[in-house]
Each structure stands twice: as C-alpha cells, then as structure tokens.
Amino acid sequence: MRATVWSGRNTVQVENVPDPQILNSRDAIVRITSTAICGSDLHLYDGYIPTVERGDVLGHEFMGEVVETGKDVDNLSVGDRVVVPFPIACGNCAACKTGLYSLCENSNPNAALAEKLWGYSPCGIFGYSHMLGGYAGGQAEYARVPFADVGPIKIENGFTDDQVLFLSDIFPTGYMGAELCDIAPGDTIAVWGAGPVGQFAIASAYMLGAERVIAIDRFQYRLDMARDEGHAEVINYEETPDVVEILKEMTGGRGPDACIDAVGMEAHHAHGPIHAYDRVKQATRMESDRPHALREAIQACRNGGTVSVMGVYGGFVDKFPIGAVVNRSLTIKSGQCHVQRYLRPLLERIENGDIDPSFVITHRMSLEDAPTGYETFKHKRDNCMKVVLTP
Amino acid sequence: MPAAKSVADFLGWLSLGLGVPQVVMPGRVARSIGVRDDRGTRAWMRVVGVREHAAAAGILAARQPAGWLGARVAGDVMDLTLLAIALRRKDRGRRRPWGFGSVRPEQDRRRIRMAIGAVAGVLVADALAAAALGRGSGDGSEEGAPQTKAAITVTGDPEQVQRTWLDRHAGNGIGMVRFVPAPGGRGTEIHVATESSMESVKEELRRFKQLLETGEEARS
Numbered sequence: 069m070r071a072t073v074w075s076g077r078n079t080v081q082v083e084n085v086p087d088p089q090i091l092n093s094r095d096a097i098v099r100i101t102s103t104a105i106c107g108s109d110l111h112l113y114d115g116y117i118p119t120v121e122r123g124d125v126l127g128h129e130f131m132g133e134v135v136e137t138g139k140d141v142d143n144l145s146v147g148d149r150v151v152v153p154f155p156i157a158c159g160n161c162a163a164c165k166t167g168l169y170s171l172c173e174n175s176n177p178n179a180a181l182a183e184k185l186w187g188y189s190p191c192g193i194f195g196y197s198h199m200l201g202g203y204a205g206g207q208a209e210y211a212r213v214p215f216a217d218v219g220p221i222k223i224e225n226g227f228t229d230d231q232v233l234f235l236s237d238i239f240p241t242g243y244m245g246a247e248l249c250d251i252a253p254g255d256t257i258a259v260w261g262a263g264p265v266g267q268f269a270i271a272s273a274y275m276l277g278a279e280r281v282i283a284i285d286r287f288q289y290r291l292d293m294a295r296d297e298g299h300a301e302v303i304n305y306e307e308t309p310d311v312v313e314i315l316k317e318m319t320g321g322r323g324p325d326a327c328i329d330a331v332g333m334e335a336h337h338a339h340g341p342i343h344a345y346d347r348v349k350q351a352t353r354m355e356s357d358r359p360h361a362l363r364e365a366i367q368a369c370r371n372g373g374t375v376s377v378m379g380v381y382g383g384f385v386d387k388f389p390i391g392a393v394v395n396r397s398l399t400i401k402s403g404q405c406h407v408q409r410y411l412r413p414l415l416e417r418i419e420n421g422d423i424d425p426s427f428v429i430t431h432r433m434s435l436e437d438a439p440t441g442y443e444t445f446k447h448k449r450d451n452c453m454k455v456v457l458t459p
Numbered sequence: 460m461p462a463a464k465s466v467a468d469f470l471g472w473l474s475l476g477l478g479v480p481q482v483v484m485p486g487r488v489a490r491s492i493g494v495r496d497d498r499g500t501r502a503w504m505r506v507v508g509v510r511e512h513a514a515a516a517g518i519l520a521a522r523q524p525a526g527w528l529g530a531r532v533a534g535d536v537m538d539l540t541l542l543a544i545a546l547r548r549k550d551r552g553r554r555r556p557w558g559f560g561s562v563r564p565e566q567d568r569r570r571i572r573m574a575i576g577a578v579a580g581v582l583v584a585d586a587l588a589a590a591a592l593g594r595g596s597g598d599g600s601e602e603g604a605p606q607t608k609a610a611i612t613v614t615g616d617p618e619q620v621q622r623t624w625l626d627r628h629a630g631n632g633i634g635m636v637r638f639v640p641a642p643g644g645r646g647t648e649i650h651v652a653t654e655s656s657m658e659s660v661k662e663e664l665r666r667f668k669q670l671l672e673t674g675e676e677a678r679s
Contacts, residue, residue, distance in 0.1 A: 092675040140674070160672040162614060162646065174669045177677040180658065192679065202679040214677070 071125045071208035072438040077115035088212035093140040096216030102229035103130035105455045119199040127207030128154035128194040129236040150220035153407035156192040159218035170404035209459045221411040230426035240410035242268025245378035248401040249326035256280040260361040261330035262290035270298035289451040312368045323370030331361035332379025356383030377402035428454040435459040471518030478511025493570025528589035535582035611664040620647040
C-alpha cells in the first residue's frame with residue numbers, strides 16, 4: 069500500500085509499505101478514505117519528538133471503511149464507516165474505565181521507553197514515535213486499528229468525511245481544552261494559538277457557556293477565522309506591545325478566567341532575542357520545548373484561574389514561571405485528549421447542528437501530495453489552516 | 460551490611476590519603492619508608508599512587524564496592540612485593556650526590572620493615588571488608604535476598620489474579636510473588652522480588668497485565 073513515511077528531519081515521502089495485517093483478535097483493518105495532517109505531526113516532521121525512525125508511517129487523524137475484523141470485534145462489520153480516535157485504548161484497564169483513555173495502561177508495547185522520559189507511560193498513539201508504541205499511522209491507504217471494539221465510532225447518518233473526520237483528534241482536543249477550564253457564567257477564556265485546535269477550543273468554550281473568548285496569534289488569516297467563524301475577539305501579538313497588559317485591560321483588570329495553550333512546544337515569541345534564547349536552547353537540546361505561549365498564558369491568567377494546556381509538549385522547558393502558579397493559586401490542567409469519551413457527545417453536537425467542523429479545512433490533496441501538504445502547513449503558505457489527504 | 464560499608468569507606472579514604480602524596484611527592488614518600496629515592500622508585504611510586512586513586516574512587520563511588528576492595532587486596536600484594544625487593548637491595552637508602560653510597564642503612568631497613576608490617580595489616584583489613592561486603596551483595600545468594608523489586612496493579616481480586624498468574628507461570632516462577640488487594644477497590648497489586656533484571660521483570664508484569672485485562676498482548 070502507499071503510505072506517508074518519515075524519512076528524516078523536514079522530510080516525508082509517500083512510499084510503498086507492506087499492507088497491515090490483523091495481529092490480535094480485537095484488531096480491525098480500515099481502508100482509509102480521509103486523513104489529515106495535524107499540527108502535532110509538524111513536531112515529528114521538525115524532528116522534536118524522540119524515537120521517531122526513518123520509515124515510520126505517520127498520521128493519527130483518519131477515518132475510513134472497515135475491511136477486515138479480528139474474531140473478537142463484535143461491534144463492527146466489514147463495510148462500516150468509522151472515525152478512529154488517535155489514542156489507542158483497551159477499554160479494560162483502570163484508566164480506560166474512568167474515561168482516561170489516553171492513559172490506557174495496556175496499549176503501549178514500548179512503555180519502558182516512555183517511562184524513562186516521563187516516569188510512567190501513557191497510551192499508544194498511531195504514527196507518533198516508538199516511545200508511544202511504534203504503531204503505523206493513518207496517512208496511508210490502510211491502517212491496522214487495535215482494540216477496534218473500543219475506539220472507532222460508526223458513522224451512520226450520511227455525514228461527509230469532512231464533517232466528521234476531526235472527531236479523531238482536533239475537535240475533541242479543543243473541546244477538552246475548554247472543558248478543563250470549568251467554565252462558569254460570565255467567564256472570559258483566552259486561547260493562545262488560532263490553529264485548528266485553537267479554533268475548536270474557541271467554538272467549544274462558547275458551547276460550554278463562556279461569555280467572551282479572546283484568541284491570540286500572529287497570523288492574521290487565522291485570527292480572521294477565529295473572529296469570523298468562532299466569534300472570538302482577537303489579539304495579533306506581533307502588533308501589540310504586551311499581550312498580558314492588553315488582556316488585563318480587556319477584562320477590567322481581572323485577567324482571563326482561564327487560558328488555553330493550543331500552541332505547544334514550537335512556540336514563537338514576538339521579541340527576537342527571547343525567541344532566539346529558547347530557539348538556541350531547543351536546538352542544542354538544553355530544553356526540548358519552547359514554552360513561550362505557556363509562559364504567557366500563566367502570566368496572563370487571573371488570580372485563582374485555570375491554565376489548560378492542550379498544545380503538545382515532549383519533555384522539559386526552561387524558565388517555567390512556577391512562582392506565578394504558586395503565589396496566585398493557579399490551576400494547571402492538561403492531557404492528551406481522551407478522545408473515546410468525547411466521540412458520542414461531539415457527534416451529537418454535529419448532528420444537532422451546533423457545529424460543522426469542516427470550516428477549518430483550507431487544503432485538499434491526494435495522499436501522494438503529502439510532502440507538499442507538510443511544507444504548506446508548516447510554513448503557513450497560502451493561508452493554510454488544515455490539510456486533508458485522500459488516499 | 461552497614462559496618463562493613465563504613466570500614467570500606469575508611470579504606471577508600473585511606474587509599475586517597477596515601478595516593479595523593481605518592482603522586483605529588485613520590486621522592487619524599489620513598490625516603491620516609493626507607494626506600495632509595497631515584498627515578499625508578501619515583502615512577503613506581505606514582506604508578507602505585509594512581510592505583511590508589513582508582514581504588515579510592517571505586518570504593519567511595521560504587522554501590523557495591525566489594526570488587527574494588529578485592530582490587531585493593533591485589534594492590535597490597537603488589538606493594539609487599541615491591542617492598543621485599545627494596546629490602547633485598549644492597550644499596551638501599553639515600554644515595555649522596557657525590558657517590559659515597561647510602562647512609563644509615565640500618566635505619567632504612569627498619570623503616571622498610573615497618574612499612575611491610577603496615578601494608579600487611581591493611582591487607583588483612585581489605586580482605587576482611589571485601590569478604591564481608593561480598594557476602595551481602597546477593598550474587599553469592601547466601602542470604603537469599605533478591606535484588607529486584609517491582610510491582611504492578613491489575614484489575615480483579617487477589618485470588619482470581621493469583622490463579623491466572625499461576626496458570627501462566629506454572630513451572631517457571633520468576634521470584635517471590637505477593638498478591639495484595641489495592642486500596643479502595645483498585646484491584647490487586649502484584650509485588651515481585653527476584654534476581655532477574657528490572658527490565659525483564661517489568662516487561663513480564665506488563666505483558667501479564669495486558670493478557671489479564673485485555674486478552675491479548677499489545678503489538679505494533
């Protein structure tokens with residue numbers, strides 16, 4: 069089959085790789101009809117996630133048609149249309165039973181690697197390094213889906229791929245980012261990063277009752293989408309001297325009640341020397357992640373407020389403002405999205421017409437054009453927001 | 460084995476205390492033990508000093524210094540050999556620049572004998588400490604205390620978990636295993652104490668948990 073494989077820093081190639089096989093009785097094989105490039109795929113592309121190897125098949129946002137099932141998959145049949153959540157979760161362990169699917173205790177065969185870096189291992193993830201399982205990803209013609217009796221959700225109501233594909237990751241991820249804010253009436257939520265996850269965090273914050281949502285980015289086309297589609301107020305941080313002060317002023321001196329970091333480890337800073345400081349530290353592996361957005365979200369959050377971290381971080385950061393967290397009673401919440409628990413309620417949101425997630429799509433390409441898709445998305449060419457690939 | 464460890468630490472610091480002057484001022488050390496001070500002696504003295512540094516570093520830094528104490532025993536034997544050679548040499552003592560041979564040969568001979576006595580005493584201490592720590596290190600297993608302890612929590616009650624464990628490990632036990640109810644209905648803690656490596660034990664515990672909870676081993 070054809071698949072998008074990582075072949076070194078800033079390089080992906082579409083190659084012939086062996087077709088996936090059923091390895092376990094709870095597996096299914098899915099013929100992929102739509103797959104997307106995620107912002108977190110760019111962290112792999114840029115070489116900042118350890119234990120990615122040449123030849124690894126990328127992609128964790130995908131949907132398609134079931135073409136084969138293992139003998140213990142009794143909820144899916146050949147021909148079913150399914151969206152596959154990016155975390156691989158068994159549904160049986162203590163974490164899965166409490167809804168913490170991205171902390172599944174049984175789905176990472178390389179848990180020992182993750183334990184070395186993080187203390188304990190989270191779940192396995194499609195196409196996201198060997199430390200997270202070494203599973204082949206979904207930017208391909210076919211994918212093997214472990215625990216297919218737990219993860220995938222059947223799509224039976226005639227929605228297009230574009231409308232439901234993002235249930236696999238970015239819609240639930242943005243939604244969980246807003247949910248972690250415990251939004252109360254009158255709350256103002258500030259969202260760093262108006263990329264796809266940021267857009268869904270904005271929409272979700274309103275769904276969950278926020279009074280105001282403020283989006284912070286430097287790409288005007290992304291802020292335009294946040295304003296026009298998401299009804300957010302916007303701040304272009306390259307055109308303002310001090311985001312924290314502006315947020316303070318916009319919120320009557322209180323600060324946002326909660327701040328969502330939808331940026332992660334490759335953040336940019338408007339001030340050249342500060343950006344360069346973290347860029348150099350990251351390049352020389354003295355820190356693995358550039359935490360500009362996170363630092364600012366913490367500084368900007370109101371006293372006693374919540375900082376919800378949905379951007380991906382991999383390891384260690386420098387100059388973490390722990391003093392602000394302690395002295396101002398901030399709460400930090402985070403996690404890879406527990407997608408499985410949001411699939412049903414968010415599909416209902418789509419069915420009810422609360423949201424049509426396809427608004428983020430700006431580029432459609434053939435799977436064969438994945439290398440172009442990565443470059444376009446990485447460099448934000450042609451106002452790129454979201455690339456969907458069709459095998 | 461705290462007493463043996465503190466003796467070992469003392470011997471480690473002794474190594475350092477001897478090693479530093481041997482490297483820094485080998486001539487003066489040689490004269491103080493009654494050995495002729497020439498280029499050959501100084502070179503040997505430095506070799507011995509470097510060896511003492513290595514022993515000190517090994518003993519003080521290692522979690523299991525028994526091996527390093529063994530090395531010290533070997534070093535003591537080497538020192539005794541060198542001192543015996545020095546004692547048999549006819550021209551021991553300090554040679555005067557104008558070539559009148561050694562002075563006070565009897566005094567030098569007495570000093571070498573004292574040095575031999577001291578080294579012999581240290582040899583006994585080294586050997587005893589090495590033996591004591593070696594017994595406690597577990598590889599000899601006289602005390603039978605396994606090295607590796609690992610645990611995992613799985614769903615299910617202890618009896619059920621234990622039955623499944625025994626089915627899987629019939630005839631190839633991996634050490635001492637306890638099944639303890641986890642607090643608050645969190646399932647069963649499996650505690651393993653074994654001589655196998657930490658990696659292999661944890662891997663086996665994870666595989667067992669996967670099979671027990673999901674019916675299959677995770678594979679990618």
